[in-house]
Amino acid sequence: MASFAETAAINLRLGLLGIPLPESGAVDLVRPVLARQRELNRRLQNRLPAVDTRIQTFLDAYLSETGTAPKLPRQTLVLDQPGLAREMSLPVAADTFVSEQLTSYRLVNGILHNPANDRRTTKGVFHIADGGLPVQDDKLEVPRAVFGRLLEAAFAPPADAMVLPYTSEQPEPPRCWVSLLLRPIVVPEVPGYTVERRMETRFFAPATLMANLDFVEGIFGNGGDPYLPEHDASLDPEGWTGHTGMVVLAPHLTKLTKKELGLPHFDDATERQRRDGMCWTEEDERYNGGSAFKACARDERGVIVTVIADNYFGYCKKEVKAQISYSANLLGMVEEEHSGGAAAFPRYNLGQAFTDTYANPDYRIADVIARDPERFIQQQEGHAVDAELDNVILVPERSTYSLRDSTVSWTIDGETRSIPLRAKTRYVGPDGYIVDLTHLAADGEQWTLLGTSPEATSAHKPATVSGGGKSEISKSITDAFVIGNAYVNDFVDDMEQVAAIIDHDYSVRFLDPDCADARPCSPTSAASVRSSSC
Secondary structure, eight states: OOOHHHHHHHHHHHHHTTOOOOOOHHHHHHHHHHHHHHHHHHHTTOOOOHHHHHHHHHHHHHTTTTTOOOOOOSSOEEOOSTTHHHHHTSOTTOSEEEOSSEEEEEETTEEEEEESOOOOOOTTTEEEESSSSOOOTTSEEEOHHHHHHHHHHHTSOOGGGGBOGGGTTSSSOOBOEEEEEEOOEEEOOBTTTBOOEEEEEEEEEEGGGHHHHHHHHHHHOOOOOTTSGGGOGGGOTTTEEEEEEEEEEOGGGGGOBTTTTTOOBGGGOOHHHHHHTOSBSSTTOBGGGGOOOEEEEEOTTSEEEEEESSOOHHHHHHHHHHHHHHHHHHHOSOOOTTOEEEEEOOEEEEETEEEOTTSOTTOOHHHHHHHOTTTEEEOTTSOEEESSOTTEEEOOTTOEEETTTTEEEEEETTEEEEEEOOTTOEEEOTTOOEEEEEEOSSOTTOEEEEEEOSOOEEEEESOOOTTSSTGGGGSOGGGGOOOSOOOOSOHHHHHHHHHHHHHSOGGGOOSSTTOOOSSOSSTTOTTOOOOOOO
């Protein structure tokens, strides 16, 4: 349950909206102040904060010739402090809130939100308004006027969607909009190289969807009160990317028909409109087939507006990430949200014994110690210990590792010297090659030698899409191994079939005879390489 301070903070904000407050001496003290503030807001016509003014100015210009004029809500319950959304997503004196879109429960360790929709597909979801930046071919293009009507309808939700969960137990439950300011990071701070820069994103939702704002606040943080100058991004030009976003939650839009939104009849539609389903043949056809969608409008001015016809939490999170990518692309010299990479150091199972005959002869232990004599302390056997890392031992070049006699040995001036081979110790050659003694994953009783190359393969993707495989390049290939026992009926026959698969000439697999594979046709016939023409 909320603390006294949290309850007081919530009551103050409800009072500013004129929502009835409980009878108490503390509340009575502030009633005149709240009434005066409401009157001041009325006389100022509930002026929009600076960020909302930027969004409204964009919409007015973008939709100027469409006959539509969506207006941002001028009175909202502003979630200007972290934690308010969580407290107000449940009734003040109850442990459950049920609506058409979700059910919320108060638990011992927090709150559980169970949305009606838990989607895992993006097919047919992404709709982008024309008239701005080019619309990708795999997205659905929405006429600008239709987007304007969608936004007008988004700001006119049904009354039941506006019920505030916190006061839903009252005889006449108050209804309102809730809003949240986010300041997502676009450029992380790199000391001496870049300063931190953020964009600004506004979330609007009917009060019933308070849980969605609680969710995104938990990920991206709370940007504060948008009415206060200290939270106005435009007053901090060095820390602002210059880009503004807005997200409006409107699940009721799935009930609108294509005809009432102004989409053309099939006979009057363009080829792309027919392909994208932006036309109708029956008057009662619902927009997007009555399924959830996200419609977005954006151009080079740096404002992006999205309406989400669903309350799936994942769409809310991903839309903020999409707006971060939009800001990164317009700002330039910034890696967008899905950038990343890996430095892959090859690792090998060396078995029970190994001699490092592959070491580069240009690297010698004496040179390594001479470069950093305070760190590496040479021992009488010829190796050196690391003064900073007690589990690292520097061994001479061309050392031999043996599990049979549990030693690491080398030859100096014709004399063989050795030290014990131990677990939890890293043996490093002069060229950086590392040997570890470790258990096999398949058998905890069996030990093996693992070697790690000092030469890494760097893989970097400056930009990609979600699902583009960025995480795959950071994973060990052993993650794909299934370790266990295998039983076969005829081992010799099975191995012959495996050899036939491996030695098959796959360079002739193409239907087009002019195409060929530039790789060797098989491990045993590497010389028969064809030149590629495709």
